[in-house]
Amino acid sequence: MTTIATEGAHPLIARQGNHFRKILAVWVLLAGVGTPLVYFVLGPHLAPGTQTTSAASQQFDLTVLLTLSTPVVLAVYVWFGYALIFFRQPKGVPLENGVWIKRDSVAIQMTWLFTTGALVLSLFTFGTYELIAPAGAGGGEGPNPIWTPAGARTAATWSPTSGTNHTELQVQVIAQQWKFTYRWPQFGGMETTGLDLPVNTPIQFNVTSLDVIHSFWPYRLGVKADANPGVNNVAYTTATQLGPFTVRCDELCGLWHGAMVDKGAVVSQATFYSWVTSRESANAALTKELPKYSLTYSPSVGGAGGSYYSGNDLPKPPSEK
Numbered sequence: 001m002t003t004i005a006t007e008g009a010h011p012l013i014a015r016q017g018n019h020f021r022k023i024l025a026v027w028v029l030l031a032g033v034g035t036p037l038v039y040f041v042l043g044p045h046l047a048p049g050t051q052t053t054s055a056a057s058q059q060f061d062l063t064v065l066l067t068l069s070t071p072v073v074l075a076v077y078v079w080f081g082y083a084l085i086f087f088r089q090p091k092g093v094p095l096e097n098g099v100w101i102k103r104d105s106v107a108i109q110m111t112w113l114f115t116t117g118a119l120v121l122s123l124f125t126f127g128t129y130e131l132i133a134p135a136g137a138g139g140g141e142g143p144n145p146i147w148t149p150a151g152a153r154t155a156a157t158w159s160p161t162s163g164t165n166h167t168e169l170q171v172q173v174i175a176q177q178w179k180f181t182y183r184w185p186q187f188g189g190m191e192t193t194g195l196d197l198p199v200n201t202p203i204q205f206n207v208t209s210l211d212v213i214h215s216f217w218p219y220r221l222g223v224k225a226d227a228n229p230g231v232n233n234v235a236y237t238t239a240t241q242l243g244p245f246t247v248r249c250d251e252l253c254g255l256w257h258g259a260m261v262d263k264g265a266v267v268s269q270a271t272f273y274s275w276v277t278s279r280e281s282a283n284a285a286l287t288k289e290l291p292k293y294s295l296t297y298s299p300s301v302g303g304a305g306g307s308y309y310s311g312n313d314l315p316k317p318p319s320e321k
């Protein structure tokens with residue numbers, strides 16, 4: 001029988017330490033270069049960007065997770081590449097089992113347990129802290145949020161001056177098949193079909209639905225909140241950069257779900273104020289036809305004190321426009 005052995009011991013046993021040192025050397029080199037590259041070069045380009053506080057917070061989380069996983073993934077690839085090159089079965093040599101790793105090796109077991117345990121527990125701690133402390137999760141927190149933006153205060157009116165003193169701008173997001181509309185309780189309860197938002201202002205989204213479950217997802221804002229009928233789902237963010245964003249529905253909600261898209265923009269506080277007040281006066285004649293502002297609506301409950309949204313007034317799907 002031909003073997004690749006030239007010494008007394010099994011050839012792989014004889015060369016095992018050598019292999020390990022080579023693999024380790026390649027891994028240390030690649031991880032030493034690649035890990036900082038991922039954090040400093042790739043990280044700032046990761047979704048969802050930095051247009052709002054919650055988006056920036058999510059980008060930081062993703063950067064940390066990707067950075068931590070870089071050495072782990074590189075270890076797998078280095079091992080894989082090394083094995084492909086150096087542990088290749090030579091032609092014409094009968095197949096032979098490789099070397100068993102010692103089953104009772106305390107060192108290997110302890111290293112494995114300690115490393116994976118430390119990784120998982122530190123990720124758990126990091127994730128829990130990031131979910132609660134710096135910028136909320138960017139997701140809907142239900143009707144009674146446990147996280148609110150630091151220093152923000154609520155008020156019945158909003159102006160650019162109150163924007164700079166941290167008065168929240170309230171926006172009600174009303175989802176229905178297959179459209180989002182936006183109601184502005186601090187501007188007479190009027191409703192718009194577009195979503196402009198002022199920069200550097202804490203924004204309180206109140207997300208609800210008139211029919212089925214939708215999901216309000218302006219992804220560049222780092223916000224995603226389910227729109228459930230009969231529920232007020234609150235989400236916060238503060239925009240820090242001017243520019244456009246896209247709103248998508250992120251919950252399969254029927255035939256035209258894919259067309260449930262809106263454009264929005266983060267603008268200066270003064271631009272926002274002139275837009276929203278011009279909408280308020282332009283819509284004044286129609287606003288009084290709307291149901292009374294409330295945190296949720298039901299298309300089937302109307303009358304005095306009800307919050308009826310007339311089915312006849314529902315926007316038509318794109319095919320019928």
Ligand SMILES: [Cu+2]
Nearest residue numbers: 214249253260
């Ligand atoms: Cu939808």
